[in-house]
Amino acid sequence: MSEETRQILDMNAFRPGVTQADPAVARRLRNLGAASVLFYREPIEMVAARGAWMEAKDGRRYLDCYNNVPSVGHSHPQVVAAVCDQIGRLNTNTRYVVEVVDTYIDALKAKLPESLENVVLTCSGSEANDLALRVARAATRARGVIVTETAYHGNTELTTQVSPSAWKRGGKPDWVECIPAPTPKTARNFGESVARAMAALQARGHRVAALLADSIFSSDGVYADPQGFLDAGVEAVRLAGGLFIADEVQPGFARTGSAFWGFARHGVVPDMVTMGKPMGNGFPMAGLAARPEHLAMFCRDVGYFNTFGGNPVAAAAGLAVLRVIADEGLEENAAWAGGRLKSGLGRLAKETGCLGEIRGAGLFLGVDIRKAESGRPDPDRTSGIINGLRDEGVLIGAAGKHGATLKIRPPLCLSAEEVDHFLGAFERVVAG
Amino acid sequence: MSEETRQILDMNAFRPGVTQADPAVARRLRNLGAASVLFYREPIEMVAARGAWMEAKDGRRYLDCYNNVPSVGHSHPQVVAAVCDQIGRLNTNTRYVVEVVDTYIDALKAKLPESLENVVLTCSGSEANDLALRVARAATRARGVIVTETAYHGNTELTTQVSPSAWKRGGKPDWVECIPAPTPKTARNFGESVARAMAALQARGHRVAALLADSIFSSDGVYADPQGFLDAGVEAVRLAGGLFIADEVQPGFARTGSAFWGFARHGVVPDMVTMGKPMGNGFPMAGLAARPEHLAMFCRDVGYFNTFGGNPVAAAAGLAVLRVIADEGLEENAAWAGGRLKSGLGRLAKETGCLGEIRGAGLFLGVDIRKAESGRPDPDRTSGIINGLRDEGVLIGAAGKHGATLKIRPPLCLSAEEVDHFLGAFERVVAG
Structure with a gap:
C-alpha cells in the first residue's frame, strides 16, 4: 500500500x-x-x-x-454477569481441567463444521492467524500465502506480513501474493485470480500453503456478493495442495445475518477458521478451529501454550455471547x-x-x-x-x-x- | 533443544x-x-x-x-471489583480517549525508568515481545538476536524463533544466537558470553539488534545472582549498536522482593521492557515500554493497533494490581x-x-x-x-x-x- x-x-x-x-x-x-x-x-x-x-x-x-x-451490545448485562461471576471464583489456565472451558468449546464446535474438531483459544485474532498460518505450513510443507490487496489479518510480525493494509513502506515478502478485492464485477473470476496468484508464487519457488481470506473482505471495502464466489478460489487452492483459512474475525458470530459465519454464506467448508473481536463482546479472547491431523503436524515441530488463552473467564464470556445471540x-x-x-x-x-x-x-x-x-x-x-x-x-x-x-x-x-x-x-x- | x-x-x-x-x-x-x-x-x-x-x-x-x-492472590477482591465495575460501564479500544487507560499508563510509567516514556498495551507477553523485537530491528536497522539456551519468550512465529525451550525439532534461525544460562559459576562471564554471541552472529552476516533476556532466567532454571551480572552483557550489546530488551513477564511486578522489576536488581536501565502474566492478575493484558524515538522508527514502516490492548477493563485491572502491591x-x-x-x-x-x-x-x-x-x-x-x-x-x-x-x-x-x-x-x- x-x-x-x-x-x-x-x-x-x-x-x-x-x-x-x-x-x-x-x-x-x-x-x-x-x-x-x-x-x-x-x-x-x-x-x-x-x-x-x-x-x-x-x-x-x-x-x-x-x-x-x-x-x-455494549455492557451487555448477561456477559457482564458471566464475567463477574467467574472472575470471582476461578481464573486459571488450560493446564488444569475447568468445566466451563470445555462447555464453551463444545458450544462453539456445535456452530462449526464437524471436521474442525480441535479449538485452540488465544487472546487475539492476531495470535489466532499467526498460529493458523504456521499450522497450514506444517500441514502442507509449503510456504506461499495468498491474501487480498487491502487485507488486514493481524499485528504480529507474521500476520503483518500478510496484511497489505498495514504496510507503509515496502513490506511484501516473496512468499506472499496479493489478489484484487472481489468486486461485484470481478468476484466471478475469484478462482482464476487465485490460480494466477499460485502461478506467481510458483514462479518465485513457493508452493501455496494457504489462501487466507476474510469472507466479507472488510478492509478491502466490504465485498459480500454474489454468494458462493469464494468456492472456486478455495477449490483451486486445494487442488494445489493448499488450505483455506477463513478469517472470521470480522464476519463471524452472526454479523452477516444470513449465517453464523461468513464462509457459510459461500457454501464452503474451511480447513481452518480463525475468530476474534466479537467472540467475548470485548473480553479479550480469540481462537482457531482446525482439523486434528493439521494441528498434530504443527505440534510435532513446536510446542504451543497460551497463558491467557482459554482461561475460564474468557470461556464464561464467550458462552454468554453465544447464548445472547441465540436468546435474543x-x-x-x-x-x-x-x-x-x-x-x-x-x-x-x-x-x-x-x-x-x-x-x-x-x-x-x-x-x-x-x-x-x-x-x-x-x-x-x-x-x-x-x-x-x-x-x-x-x-x-x-x-x-x-x-x-x-x-x-x-x-x-x-x-x-x-x-x-x-x-x-x-x-x-x-x-x- | x-x-x-x-x-x-x-x-x-x-x-x-x-x-x-x-x-x-x-x-x-x-x-x-x-x-x-x-x-x-x-x-x-x-x-x-x-x-x-x-x-x-x-x-x-x-x-x-x-x-x-x-x-x-487468586480472585483478589480488589481486582475483581475493579474489573466488574469497569466492564459494566465501558469497554472499548484506544481509538477513543478513556481516562482510566491513561491513569493506568501514568501509574505504570511511575514504576519504570524515565527514558521509557511510551507504553503500548497488548493482550499477551508474546505480542509484547513480538513487537519489541520489531521495534529493536527498526531502531537499529540490524537483525541479530541473542537469547539464553533454554529461554522462553512467546508463542507467535517471531517469538517462538527466540524461544529455544519451545523448539522440538530444529528451529534455530540464522539470526539467533544462544548463550549459556548464567549459573553462579559462569554469571561473571556474562559479558564475554554476549560478546562471543555477537561475533558468531557477525560471522553469519548479522549485526546485533537486541539482547533479549528474562532477568530471572526462569525457564533456564532460575538464575538471579550475583546481582549486577547482567550489566556487562548489556554494555557489550550497546557498544555494538544493539538494544537490551528486559522481558519482565516472569520477574516483574515485585516478584523478586528486592525490586519492582527484575532488571532493577542488576542496576541496568533497559532500552525496552516487556511485561505480561501478573500484570492484570489473570485479566489478559501485557505491554511494552519503549523510548519514543525507537517506537517512532518502527511506526514509520508499519502501523500498529491492538484491538483489545489497552481496553479500559484491562487498565482497571492493572491499576488495581499496582494498588494492591503497594497497599498490602x-x-x-x-x-x-x-x-x-x-x-x-x-x-x-x-x-x-x-x-x-x-x-x-x-x-x-x-x-x-x-x-x-x-x-x-x-x-x-x-x-x-x-x-x-x-x-x-x-x-x-x-x-x-x-x-x-x-x-x-x-x-x-x-x-x-x-x-x-x-x-x-x-x-x-x-x-x-
Missing part, C-alpha cells in the same frame, strides 16, 4: 500536532507516542456505553455504528435491521449523486462514495461524511483501497428506531 | 493415552487435540481459587506455588516470605542428599535436584518430587536445561503459615 493510500485510509484518524489543546489528548499522545491512533480530527473521550450507544465526557451520546467488538435472535435481527438499513441507504442513493455501490450482508455494510460528475472514488467526501456523522452523534469508519468506502458495522441488537436514527442523520449529512 | 530434553521438561505434564478414564480429561483431549498440555499424570479439575489456594472438584485444596499469573506491601512480603522459604529449603538441603543449589530472589526460587552419589542432575527424582507434592496438596513445576530444577513461584501474598505448610510437605516428600 502506498503512503498516499495509507494517509487516505487514516483520514478520520487524529494527527498529532493538530489538536493538543485538550489535556486528555495531550496525555494520551505522551503515553502512546507514535503508536497512538485516535479517531477523528477532534478525538472523543468516552465515559460509558450501553447497547448501541456510547456516552462522551461532555455528555453527548453517540450511536455506535462502527465497533464490531461489543457485537451483542441476533442473527435474525442482523438480517432484518441490516435489510432496513440497506434499503434506506438505497433510497437515499437515488436522490444523492455521491452515493455509489451499497454492498454487504446483515449489519456489515460498505457504501462507496464517488464524485457525482466522474463517478470516481472520493476520499475527501468520505472523510467529510464520517466527520459530519460524528457531529450528528453517529460513529462509522472508512475502508477500501481508495479509502472511499463507508464502513457501517453497528451492534447486532440495532433496533428499528436506531436504524431510522442513523438514516435521518445520514440524509442530513449527505444533503449538507 | 533435543526431543529428549523436551520430554524431561514435559515430565509433569499429562500424556494423552495414559489416563482417559476421566470423562472430563477425555473431553479436553477431544477439544484441544495435540495442543492439549495438562499438568500431572492424573490431571486436576479445578473449581475455585482464593489467595494462595486452589480447590479441585473432588474437594481437595492445593497450595498454588507455581502459577505466577494470579500474583497478588507485597514487594516486602515477597522478600520476607521468600527469605523464610529459602532458608527453610537450605536447612532441608543439609539433611537431604538430593537437594543441590537453591537459587532465586523473593518468591521465585529454583532448587536443583541431583543424584546424591554423583551430584548429577536427576530429572526422574524431580518429577517424583513434583508429583509427591501434588499428593501433599502443593503445586510446583520444573525448569532448566536438564528438567532437574524445581520451580517454586507462589503468590506474593504468601503467609508465614503457608511457607511452613510448604516446607512441611516438602520435607515429607524428599524424605519419602
Whole structure:
C-alpha cells in the first residue's frame, strides 16, 4: 500500500500536532507516542456505553455504528454477569481441567463444521492467524500465502506480513501474493485470480500453503456478493495442495445475518477458521478451529501454550455471547435491521449523486462514495461524511483501497428506531 | 533443544493415552487435540481459587506455588471489583480517549525508568515481545538476536524463533544466537558470553539488534545472582549498536522482593521492557515500554493497533494490581516470605542428599535436584518430587536445561503459615 493510500485510509484518524489543546489528548499522545491512533480530527473521550450507544465526557451520546467488538451490545448485562461471576471464583489456565472451558468449546464446535474438531483459544485474532498460518505450513510443507490487496489479518510480525493494509513502506515478502478485492464485477473470476496468484508464487519457488481470506473482505471495502464466489478460489487452492483459512474475525458470530459465519454464506467448508473481536463482546479472547491431523503436524515441530488463552473467564464470556445471540435472535435481527438499513441507504442513493455501490450482508455494510460528475472514488467526501456523522452523534469508519468506502458495522441488537436514527442523520449529512 | 530434553521438561505434564478414564480429561483431549498440555499424570479439575489456594472438584485444596499469573492472590477482591465495575460501564479500544487507560499508563510509567516514556498495551507477553523485537530491528536497522539456551519468550512465529525451550525439532534461525544460562559459576562471564554471541552472529552476516533476556532466567532454571551480572552483557550489546530488551513477564511486578522489576536488581536501565502474566492478575493484558524515538522508527514502516490492548477493563485491572502491591506491601512480603522459604529449603538441603543449589530472589526460587552419589542432575527424582507434592496438596513445576530444577513461584501474598505448610510437605516428600 502506498503512503498516499495509507494517509487516505487514516483520514478520520487524529494527527498529532493538530489538536493538543485538550489535556486528555495531550496525555494520551505522551503515553502512546507514535503508536497512538485516535479517531477523528477532534478525538472523543468516552465515559460509558450501553447497547448501541456510547456516552462522551461532555455528555453527548453517540450511536455506535462502527465497533464490531461489543457485537451483542455494549455492557451487555448477561456477559457482564458471566464475567463477574467467574472472575470471582476461578481464573486459571488450560493446564488444569475447568468445566466451563470445555462447555464453551463444545458450544462453539456445535456452530462449526464437524471436521474442525480441535479449538485452540488465544487472546487475539492476531495470535489466532499467526498460529493458523504456521499450522497450514506444517500441514502442507509449503510456504506461499495468498491474501487480498487491502487485507488486514493481524499485528504480529507474521500476520503483518500478510496484511497489505498495514504496510507503509515496502513490506511484501516473496512468499506472499496479493489478489484484487472481489468486486461485484470481478468476484466471478475469484478462482482464476487465485490460480494466477499460485502461478506467481510458483514462479518465485513457493508452493501455496494457504489462501487466507476474510469472507466479507472488510478492509478491502466490504465485498459480500454474489454468494458462493469464494468456492472456486478455495477449490483451486486445494487442488494445489493448499488450505483455506477463513478469517472470521470480522464476519463471524452472526454479523452477516444470513449465517453464523461468513464462509457459510459461500457454501464452503474451511480447513481452518480463525475468530476474534466479537467472540467475548470485548473480553479479550480469540481462537482457531482446525482439523486434528493439521494441528498434530504443527505440534510435532513446536510446542504451543497460551497463558491467557482459554482461561475460564474468557470461556464464561464467550458462552454468554453465544447464548445472547441465540436468546435474543441476533442473527435474525442482523438480517432484518441490516435489510432496513440497506434499503434506506438505497433510497437515499437515488436522490444523492455521491452515493455509489451499497454492498454487504446483515449489519456489515460498505457504501462507496464517488464524485457525482466522474463517478470516481472520493476520499475527501468520505472523510467529510464520517466527520459530519460524528457531529450528528453517529460513529462509522472508512475502508477500501481508495479509502472511499463507508464502513457501517453497528451492534447486532440495532433496533428499528436506531436504524431510522442513523438514516435521518445520514440524509442530513449527505444533503449538507 | 533435543526431543529428549523436551520430554524431561514435559515430565509433569499429562500424556494423552495414559489416563482417559476421566470423562472430563477425555473431553479436553477431544477439544484441544495435540495442543492439549495438562499438568500431572492424573490431571486436576479445578473449581475455585482464593489467595494462595486452589480447590479441585473432588474437594481437595492445593497450595498454588507455581502459577505466577494470579500474583497478588487468586480472585483478589480488589481486582475483581475493579474489573466488574469497569466492564459494566465501558469497554472499548484506544481509538477513543478513556481516562482510566491513561491513569493506568501514568501509574505504570511511575514504576519504570524515565527514558521509557511510551507504553503500548497488548493482550499477551508474546505480542509484547513480538513487537519489541520489531521495534529493536527498526531502531537499529540490524537483525541479530541473542537469547539464553533454554529461554522462553512467546508463542507467535517471531517469538517462538527466540524461544529455544519451545523448539522440538530444529528451529534455530540464522539470526539467533544462544548463550549459556548464567549459573553462579559462569554469571561473571556474562559479558564475554554476549560478546562471543555477537561475533558468531557477525560471522553469519548479522549485526546485533537486541539482547533479549528474562532477568530471572526462569525457564533456564532460575538464575538471579550475583546481582549486577547482567550489566556487562548489556554494555557489550550497546557498544555494538544493539538494544537490551528486559522481558519482565516472569520477574516483574515485585516478584523478586528486592525490586519492582527484575532488571532493577542488576542496576541496568533497559532500552525496552516487556511485561505480561501478573500484570492484570489473570485479566489478559501485557505491554511494552519503549523510548519514543525507537517506537517512532518502527511506526514509520508499519502501523500498529491492538484491538483489545489497552481496553479500559484491562487498565482497571492493572491499576488495581499496582494498588494492591503497594497497599498490602507485597514487594516486602515477597522478600520476607521468600527469605523464610529459602532458608527453610537450605536447612532441608543439609539433611537431604538430593537437594543441590537453591537459587532465586523473593518468591521465585529454583532448587536443583541431583543424584546424591554423583551430584548429577536427576530429572526422574524431580518429577517424583513434583508429583509427591501434588499428593501433599502443593503445586510446583520444573525448569532448566536438564528438567532437574524445581520451580517454586507462589503468590506474593504468601503467609508465614503457608511457607511452613510448604516446607512441611516438602520435607515429607524428599524424605519419602
